Amino acid sequence: MPHLEAITIHARRPVELARFWSAALGLPVDPADATAIAAGTLADHESVLLGLRDGLHVWVSPAGDLAEPVGRVHLDVRLDDEFGPQDLIELGATLVWNEPQGRWSVYTDPEGNRFCAVPATGKPCPAQRL
Structure with a gap:
Protein backbone atom coordinates (compact mmCIF):
# COMPACT_ATOMS: atom_id res chain seq x y z
CA MET A 1 0.00 0.00 0.00
CA PRO A 2 1.46 3.41 -0.89
CA HIS A 3 2.18 5.76 2.00
CA LEU A 4 3.76 9.12 2.64
CA GLU A 5 7.49 8.54 3.09
CA ALA A 6 8.79 12.07 3.62
CA ILE A 7 8.12 15.72 3.08
CA THR A 8 10.74 17.80 1.27
CA ILE A 9 11.02 21.54 1.72
CA HIS A 10 13.24 23.28 -0.83
CA ALA A 11 15.42 26.06 0.49
CA ARG A 12 18.02 28.61 -0.49
CA ARG A 13 19.81 28.03 2.83
CA PRO A 14 18.92 24.52 4.05
CA VAL A 15 20.86 24.72 7.33
CA GLU A 16 19.09 27.91 8.46
CA LEU A 17 15.66 26.73 7.31
CA ALA A 18 16.21 23.32 8.94
CA ARG A 19 16.68 25.08 12.29
CA PHE A 20 13.32 26.80 11.84
CA TRP A 21 11.41 23.67 10.81
CA SER A 22 13.11 21.49 13.42
CA ALA A 23 11.79 23.77 16.17
CA ALA A 24 8.40 24.38 14.52
CA LEU A 25 7.71 20.66 13.97
CA GLY A 26 9.43 19.28 17.05
CA LEU A 27 11.65 17.08 14.86
CA PRO A 28 15.32 16.88 15.78
CA VAL A 29 18.03 17.32 13.18
CA ASP A 30 19.51 13.92 12.34
CA PRO A 31 22.63 13.40 14.52
CA ALA A 32 24.95 12.93 11.52
CA ASP A 33 23.64 16.12 9.93
CA ALA A 34 23.88 17.99 13.24
CA THR A 35 27.53 16.92 13.51
CA ALA A 36 28.25 18.05 9.94
CA ILE A 37 26.50 21.37 10.54
CA ALA A 38 28.45 21.98 13.76
CA ALA A 39 31.73 21.09 12.03
CA GLY A 40 30.91 23.24 9.00
CA THR A 41 31.26 20.24 6.69
CA LEU A 42 27.71 19.99 5.35
CA ALA A 43 28.15 20.78 1.66
CA ASP A 44 25.98 23.37 -0.10
CA HIS A 45 24.36 20.64 -2.24
CA GLU A 46 23.42 18.44 0.75
CA SER A 47 20.03 18.16 2.45
CA VAL A 48 19.30 18.23 6.16
CA LEU A 49 17.20 15.42 7.63
CA LEU A 50 14.67 16.17 10.36
CA GLY A 51 13.29 13.21 12.29
CA LEU A 52 14.12 9.56 11.68
CA ARG A 53 14.28 7.73 8.35
CA ASP A 54 12.22 4.82 9.70
CA GLY A 55 9.23 7.11 10.34
CA LEU A 56 7.70 10.13 8.67
CA HIS A 57 10.51 12.63 8.21
CA VAL A 58 11.27 15.97 6.59
CA TRP A 59 14.12 16.82 4.24
CA VAL A 60 15.22 20.44 3.91
CA SER A 61 16.91 20.35 0.53
CA PRO A 62 18.83 22.91 -1.49
CA ALA A 63 17.28 24.11 -4.71
CA GLY A 64 18.96 26.27 -7.32
CA ASP A 65 15.70 27.78 -8.52
CA LEU A 66 12.82 28.45 -6.20
CA ALA A 67 9.60 29.53 -7.83
CA GLU A 68 7.39 32.00 -6.00
CA PRO A 69 5.40 30.06 -3.39
CA VAL A 70 1.84 29.65 -4.60
CA GLY A 71 0.35 27.43 -1.92
CA ARG A 72 -0.02 24.20 -3.93
CA VAL A 73 1.26 22.25 -0.95
CA HIS A 74 1.69 23.58 2.54
Missing part, protein backbone atom coordinates in the same frame (compact mmCIF):
# COMPACT_ATOMS: atom_id res chain seq x y z
CA LEU A 75 2.08 22.22 6.03
CA ASP A 76 -0.42 22.62 8.85
CA VAL A 77 1.42 22.86 12.16
CA ARG A 78 -0.62 22.16 15.29
CA LEU A 79 0.58 24.34 18.15
CA ASP A 80 0.26 23.48 21.84
CA ASP A 81 0.67 25.03 25.27
CA GLU A 82 4.46 24.63 25.07
CA PHE A 83 4.91 26.16 21.60
CA GLY A 84 2.66 28.94 20.34
CA PRO A 85 2.42 31.72 17.77
CA GLN A 86 5.01 33.91 19.48
CA ASP A 87 7.51 31.06 19.27
CA LEU A 88 6.99 30.92 15.49
CA ILE A 89 7.62 34.66 15.23
CA GLU A 90 10.76 34.40 17.37
CA LEU A 91 12.06 31.67 15.02
CA GLY A 92 11.62 33.98 12.03
CA ALA A 93 8.09 33.25 10.79
CA THR A 94 5.93 36.11 9.51
CA LEU A 95 2.21 36.29 10.20
CA VAL A 96 0.25 36.73 6.96
CA TRP A 97 -3.37 36.35 8.03
CA ASN A 98 -5.52 35.27 10.97
CA GLU A 99 -8.73 33.37 10.28
CA PRO A 100 -11.43 35.62 11.80
CA GLN A 101 -12.74 32.94 14.20
CA GLY A 102 -9.23 32.05 15.39
CA ARG A 103 -9.26 28.52 13.96
CA TRP A 104 -5.90 28.94 12.16
CA SER A 105 -3.38 31.52 11.03
CA VAL A 106 -1.28 31.69 7.87
CA TYR A 107 2.45 32.33 8.22
CA THR A 108 5.52 32.26 6.03
CA ASP A 109 8.75 30.61 7.12
CA PRO A 110 12.01 32.59 6.91
CA GLU A 111 12.27 31.85 3.16
CA GLY A 112 8.66 32.76 2.33
CA ASN A 113 7.02 29.29 2.25
CA ARG A 114 3.43 29.51 3.48
CA PHE A 115 2.08 27.28 6.20
CA CYS A 116 -0.82 27.28 8.63
CA ALA A 117 -0.58 27.23 12.39
CA VAL A 118 -3.53 25.63 14.13
CA PRO A 119 -4.16 26.08 17.84
CA ALA A 120 -4.52 22.87 19.85
CA THR A 121 -8.31 23.23 19.70
CA GLY A 122 -8.53 24.59 16.14
CA LYS A 123 -9.67 22.95 12.92
CA PRO A 124 -7.29 22.11 10.04
CA CYS A 125 -6.60 24.89 7.59
CA PRO A 126 -8.55 24.49 4.32
CA ALA A 127 -6.05 25.07 1.51
CA GLN A 128 -8.56 26.91 -0.66
CA ARG A 129 -8.51 29.81 1.84
CA LEU A 130 -4.86 30.58 1.06
